[in-house]
Amino acid sequence: MVAKIRPAQTLDLPVAPGAHSVQMAIDWGRSPAISIDVAPGETVDLRCAPNTAQPVLIGITVGRGKYVRLWRPETLDAHEEVEAPLPVPWFRLVTLGLLLAALGIAIAYGSIAEAVIIAVLALVPAAVIGAWIYARRRR
Template identity: 45%
Template sequence: MSTIVIKRSQAVWQDRTRAYTAWVDGKAVGRLEHGASLSVPVGAGEHEVQMRIDWCTSPALSVSVPVGGTVELECGPNANALLALLYITLWRHRYIWLKPATTE
């Protein structure tokens, strides 16, 4: 079995007390609290991952998971105090950023 691991950043104030819902291939697979991570078992191959909170989302991200392998992703809020109103209305499908995890 392969795995997708999603880690949520520790934002200073944005969404600190609210959970994001992780969606893989159109199905809700779990919730991420502030600073938490989630491991989702999946079959090998292409998968579409998206994060949601209320009516706001991240852009969908396509990932290729190798047989028996793991793909690590990171997510967090895009909004800041000056742009929050735009992110919850016009840019609501970009409210959360979602990207492959950086290796250090």
């Protein structure tokens, strides 16, 4: 570990010119390592964010190596930056749709207990999709 960074914090790390490998980690999850080549006197900007396109159960188990997104934004000029768009959480959208359909069926058949359980389960993908929409609007 070289340094710790908090949410919305900027960190400046002086490094020697040459090739470097950079990786972000949060608890058990991490980003894939990216290679950067730093020229003498060059400033390299890197960005990180949660990988919201990855299903939660995959992210905390077999997908923990891609739990964090790390990228180097390319600049058009000194004032305007281009950022990679946030990936659409398709799996969560489909999951939410299926859960809402099941909720409708449970309500139609009068199964209140099942409807409550399904509604609670639907909160997880709905919250993630809401966070994704919020993050896209902040850009």
